[in-house]
Each structure stands twice: as C-alpha cells, then as structure tokens.
Amino acid sequence: MSVVVFADTRGTKVPKNSLEALTYGRKIAAKEGSTVTLVTFGDAPQDRLAALDADKVVVARAASDADSQQLTRVVADVATKEQAKWIIFSHDDTGKAVAPRVGARLKAGEVAGATTLPNEQGLIKRNVFSGKAQAWVELKTPVKVVSLLPNSMSVEAAQGTATVEEYAGDAGAAKVIVKEVRKAGEGVPLPEAEVVVSAGRGMKGPENWGLVEELAKELHAATACSRPVADMHWRPHHEHVGQTGLAIRPNLYIAIGISGAIQHLAGVNGSKVIVVINNDPEAPFFKAADYGIVGDAFQVLPQLIEAAKKLNAER
Amino acid sequence: MKILVLIAHVPDTTARIAFTNDSTAYDTNGVQFIVNPYDEWYALVRALELKEAQGGTVTTITVGGAATEPTIRKALAIGADDAVRVDIDPKDGHDVAVQVATFAKDKGYDLVLAGKETIDHNGSQVGPMVAELLDLPFISLATKLDVAGGKATAEREVRGDVEVVECPLPLVVSCAKGMAEQRIPNMRGIMAARTKPLQVVPAVQAETLSTSVRFELPPPKQAVKMIPADEAGKLIELLHTEAKVI
Numbered sequence: 095m096s097v098v099v100f101a102d103t104r105g106t107k108v109p110k111n112s113l114e115a116l117t118y119g120r121k122i123a124a125k126e127g128s129t130v131t132l133v134t135f136g137d138a139p140q141d142r143l144a145a146l147d148a149d150k151v152v153v154a155r156a157a158s159d160a161d162s163q164q165l166t167r168v169v170a171d172v173a174t175k176e177q178a179k180w181i182i183f184s185h186d187d188t189g190k191a192v193a194p195r196v197g198a199r200l201k202a203g204e205v206a207g208a209t210t211l212p213n214e215q216g217l218i219k220r221n222v223f224s225g226k227a228q229a230w231v232e233l234k235t236p237v238k239v240v241s242l243l244p245n246s247m248s249v250e251a252a253q254g255t256a257t258v259e260e261y262a263g264d265a266g267a268a269k270v271i272v273k274e275v276r277k278a279g280e281g282v283p284l285p286e287a288e289v290v291v292s293a294g295r296g297m298k299g300p301e302n303w304g305l306v307e308e309l310a311k312e313l314h315a316a317t318a319c320s321r322p323v324a325d326m327h328w329r330p331h332h333e334h335v336g337q338t339g340l341a342i343r344p345n346l347y348i349a350i351g352i353s354g355a356i357q358h359l360a361g362v363n364g365s366k367v368i369v370v371i372n373n374d375p376e377a378p379f380f381k382a383a384d385y386g387i388v389g390d391a392f393q394v395l396p397q398l399i400e401a402a403k404k405l406n407a408e409r
Numbered sequence: 410m411k412i413l414v415l416i417a418h419v420p421d422t423t424a425r426i427a428f429t430n431d432s433t434a435y436d437t438n439g440v441q442f443i444v445n446p447y448d449e450w451y452a453l454v455r456a457l458e459l460k461e462a463q464g465g466t467v468t469t470i471t472v473g474g475a476a477t478e479p480t481i482r483k484a485l486a487i488g489a490d491d492a493v494r495v496d497i498d499p500k501d502g503h504d505v506a507v508q509v510a511t512f513a514k515d516k517g518y519d520l521v522l523a524g525k526e527t528i529d530h531n532g533s534q535v536g537p538m539v540a541e542l543l544d545l546p547f548i549s550l551a552t553k554l555d556v557a558g559g560k561a562t563a564e565r566e567v568r569g570d571v572e573v574v575e576c577p578l579p580l581v582v583s584c585a586k587g588m589a590e591q592r593i594p595n596m597r598g599i600m601a602a603r604t605k606p607l608q609v610v611p612a613v614q615a616e617t618l619s620t621s622v623r624f625e626l627p628p629p630k631q632a633v634k635m636i637p638a639d640e641a642g643k644l645i646e647l648l649h650t651e652a653k654v655i
C-alpha cells in the first residue's frame with residue numbers, strides 16, 4: 095500500500111507547490127504506515143527525481159502536460175497497482191485538471207483545494223465562497239483524492255533515495271497537443287509569487303506603472319492589478335486578480351490605489367500579510383489590511399523603493 | 410456546431426455569507442442569485458460568438474431545483490437557444506457531473522463549455538469530471554478558444570507561461586478570463602427568453618462521494634497597523650523585522 099502523490103517536476107527546479115503536496119503525502123503515509131509513490135511526467139533528470147522525498151518515483155515521460163486524459167490514466171493506473179487509499183495533488187493548473195478526473199474515474203471523493211490535513215474525525219478543510227468561508231469536508235469513499243491549495247503547508251523536504259522507474263502502462267495517445275509555449279517575461283510568475291505588488295485605478299494611467307514595477311523588482315515580487323485596470327488594457331489580463339481573475343495567496347500582498355471591493359478581496363484574502371496604500375482613509379481595503387498607509391501613491395512609492403533598496407544593500 | 414454550456418446558479422458576488430442549521434447549510438435568506446460569472450461572461454458569450462460566426466446551436470444545462478429558473482432565463486436572455494434543467498439539488502460536484510454527463514451522452518455535442526469554477530463552491534471540479542465521465546479530452550482554464558476544421562485551438566496559462574494547445578472535437582473546455590467580454594442582455598433578448606424552450610429532465614441516481622459537513626467563517630482580522638505617509642519607509646522595515654515576509 096502506498097500514498098500516491100502527483101507532482102509537476104518539469105523545468106529547472108521542482109515547484110514549491112509540488113513539494114508541498116509531497117510533504118502532505120508524506121504526513122498521511124506516516125500516519126497510515128505506508129510508503130509514498132510519486133507520479134510525474136516530463137523530462138526532469140533521473141538524479142533530481144531520485145532525490146525527492148518519495149520511496150518510489152514513476153515517470154511517464156511521454157505524457158503531455160496538457161492532456162489530462164492521459165495523465166489521469168497514468169495516475170489511476172499507478173494508484174490501482176499500489177492499492178493507494180490516498181492520491182494527493184497540488185491544486186495548481188495541472189492538478190486542477192487531473193485530480194477531479196482521477197476522482198471520477200476511480201469513484202473516489204475529492205477535496206478540491208484542501209488547506210489542512212485530515213483532523214481526528216477525518217475531515218479536511220477547504221475554502222469556499224472565494225475564501226469568505228471554510229468548509230470541513232468528509233470523503234465517503236475508500237479511495238480519497240486531495241488537491242492541496244498552494245501555500246497551505248510548509249515544505250519539510252527530507253533527502254530522498256527514491257527508486258525511479260518509467261511508466262510502463264498504456265497512457266493512450268495525447269489528443270490535446272501543445273503547439274507553442276510563450277514563456278512568461280523575466281519576472282516572477284504571479285501564481286507562484288511569495289510577494290505580490292498590485293495596483294488599481296488609483297495609479298491613474300499605465301504610464302505610471304514604472305513605480306509599481308520598480309518596487310516589485312526590489313522586493314522580488316510579481317505584479318498584479320485590479321479588474322478595471324486589466325479591462326482598460328493598462329495591464330495584461332493575466333495580472334487581474336479577484337473573483338473573476340486569478341486567486342492568489344502570497345505571503346505578502348501590497349495593494350496600491352485599490353479600493354478593496356469585495357470581488358477584489360475574494361481573490362487575495364488568503365494572503366498572509368496585506369498592505370494597503372490608499373489616499374482615502376475610508377477605503378474599504380483598510381478593513382482587510384495588516385499594515386496601512388493613508389497617502390498619495392506617487393509620494394509613498396518612491397519612499398518604499400528607496401527603503402527596499404537600502405534593505406537589499408544591507409543584506 | 411452543437412455547443413452545450415454549463416450554467417451554475419450562485420449567490421451574487423456581494424451576497425452576505427452566513428450559515429444556518431448549526432453551520433451545516435448556507436443561509437440563502439434574502440440572497441440574490443446570479444449566473445456564475447465565469448459561465449456567463451466567458452463560456453456562454455464565447456459559445457454565442459462561435460455560433461454567430463459558424464452557425465449551430467447553444468444549449469445551456471443547469472443542475473438544480475426550480476429556484477434556478479430565473480438564472481436560466483438570464484442565460485437565455487443573453488442569447489442561448491434553449492435550456493435544460495436537471496431537477497435535483499446536487500449534493501456534490503460529482504453529482505452535478507453525473508447529471509450533465511448522463512444528459513450529454515450520445516447527443517453529439519461538439520463542445521461542452523464549463524466555467525473555471527463556481528464562486529460559491531470553488532471546486533474547479535465539474536468540468537474535468539464531465540470530461541472523464543464522457544471519456545473526452547479536456548482543456549482546462551482556457552483564456553482563448555477558437556474552432557476551425559474540426560479542431561479546437563486554445564490558450565491556457567501554466568506556471569505563468571502561456572500554452573497554445575490544439576485538440577480535435579468533441580471536447581470539454583473550462584473557461585477563464587480573457588475568452589470573451591461580458592454581454593448585457595437587451596430588452597429584445599429578455600422578451601425572447603420568456604418563450605424559449607426550458608426542458609426539465611429528471612435526475613439519475615448518483616453516489617455522493619463527498620459532503621461538506623460543517624462551515625465556518627474566518628476569524629476576524631487583527632486591527633490594521635497604520636504608518637504615517639511621510640515615514641512610509643518604515644513599512645519596509647516592519648515587513649522585514651516584524652512580519653518577516655521580505
């Protein structure tokens with residue numbers, strides 16, 4: 095018996111959210127007295143896979159990251175062979191597509207976007223109503239699927255000595271084919287960023303974003319924006335956070351000239367620390383903030399940039 | 410082209426979040442319900458654009474009781490041709506997916522479009538589950554969608570990069586921001602929606618795989634710490650030494 099963890103290991107390093115899922119799987123395995131089998135895909139070098147904190151790594155090198163049907167066959171097949179009772183994913187772009195399919199295929203209940211390990215009653219917590227409430231979920235099936243919300247678990251990476259094997263089953267042909275990948279720019283990708291500097295209509299126009307970008311650069315942060323800013327094409331759509339954009343939960347979210355409408359908060363209220371900079375002391379965002387500055391962004395931002403530069407120089 | 414669009418009925422984005430019955434159920438008292446924004450703005454509008462350009466039909470499907478009908482009429486007012494309601498209050502995402510897949514099976518839909526997620530349940534589960542139950546390919550979280558020559562082309566964001574993917578029809582797609590712009594229904598649409606067909610079909614028996622047994626509200630936030638604007642630089646120091654996030 096084994097706990098199966100599905101992880102994305104592509105690129106030059108294993109993403110943090112995959113390692114979080116692995117830690118989650120390790121903790122469940124410790125409780126159940128079972129081993130951990132990691133299922134992955136792509137071209138990560140053998141030694142990197144072997145160093146992961148798993149007992150066994152099964153890699154389906156030929157499977158396409160975009161074809162959830164193929165990946166589902168692989169995960170379900172390995173889970174069945176390993177007689178897995180638990181199948182753990184990260185609730186990331188790939189996990190969101192594969193975990194529910196695996197659940198439907200194996201008739202296994204799924205907790206989508208779990209934020210905790212099971213409690214004594216076996217209940218697992220997840221966010222609902224866009225983070226405005228939480229639900230405790232009971233899985234009623236013998237096989238259980240969990241997709242872990244990124245940034246919900248700290249990574250406890252032990253040095254692994256996993257055996258690595260190629261997936262030998264039949265994953266079928268890929269139907270969803272990747273034609274092209276447009277690499278994100280230089281900066282930190284927003285969904286993975288630990289610090290996010292975000293700005294709204296208070297910045298007045300796209301020509302003023304230099305200040306936002308400079309602060310982001312100094313803080314090694316990704317940039318984000320409110321919906322009207324993306325709708326007016328001041329900033330690209332993929333920066334739009336909130337109820338109808340991206341939901342993020344960085345360690346630090348700095349909101350500049352954003353009023354804090356409920357639909358905006360819905361996408362950022364999971365952030366650990368929220369800073370609000372707004373010239374209106376009545377801006378609703380201050381109610382959700384940990385730190386606040388009432389002031390003109392055009393006067394406050396240069397001071398922050400200067401202080402961040404100073405901090406970087408001292409480190 | 411035959412398109413099926415999944416439409417969920419959800420509390421308005423500004424609705425009060427409260428629970429009843431010992432925190433086991435959402436309190437719908439006085440709550441206004443709307444079409445789930447992802448389903449409306451992105452999936453439905455893109456389906457209509459594809460139909461307008463290439464011909465075909467757009468049918469919506471909603472799994473829910475009679476209370477969802479005003480929401481369904483709104484989708485018809487925006488421009489869907491007809492609607493289906495599967496008559497059951499679904500118990501979990503799997504229940505919804507089983508109902509949709511049972512209806513859609515063997516009906517020859519070229520495209521099945523779902524939203525990225527519901528704004529109440531936030532599962533992102535139903536789309537991929539429908540795909541699995543229908544044994545179809547699935548493109549998740551698409552921000553662009555085109556169809557030509559029996560193939561769908563879509564863009565999706567993965568780990569910050571944009572992937573352009575291609576897949577033969579039929580398939581299931583979940584739709585996210587970028588795919589289309591919101592359409593406000595006009596008077597003619599609203600009038601026409603009243604007489605458009607809304608078929609009610611009975612539900613099939615589906616196993617409940619999961620239940621939300623209890624809800625809770627997040628603890629109230631600590632009071633905000635204010636920093637004077639002319640000492641803004643102090644913020645960076647506090648974030649470094651006190652909050653320890655930079």
Ligand SMILES: Cc1cc2nc3c(=O)[nH]c(=O)nc-3n(C[C@H](O)[C@H](O)[C@H](O)COP(=O)(O)OP(=O)(O)OC[C@H]3O[C@@H](n4cnc5c(N)ncnc54)[C@H](O)[C@@H]3O)c2cc1C
Nearest residue numbers: 294295296320321336337338351352353355357373374391
């Ligand atoms: C169904 C639905 C879904 C939505 N989804 C989203 C979503 O996903 N994300 C989202 O962001 N919005 C969303 N919205 C829109 C949301 O309701 C707000 O309209 C939007 O968030 C406001 O953006 P903003 O704060 O940038 O602009 P505004 O509300 O115009 O606020 C600008 C702020 O900047 C401040 N300001 C002005 N000048 C300065 C200055 N010089 N220095 C400092 N501060 C200054 C002002 O005091 C004000 O608080 C949605 C709305 C609906 C109805």
Ligand SMILES: Nc1ncnc2c1ncn2[C@@H]1O[C@H](COP(=O)(O)O)[C@@H](O)[C@H]1O
Nearest residue numbers: 415417472523524526527532533534535
């Ligand atoms: N009760 C429902 N009826 C019809 N479609 C639904 C229903 N619930 C969810 N969906 C669709 O599935 C998508 C994902 O929902 P969820 O898995 O709840 O996040 C939604 O955006 C809808 O398109």
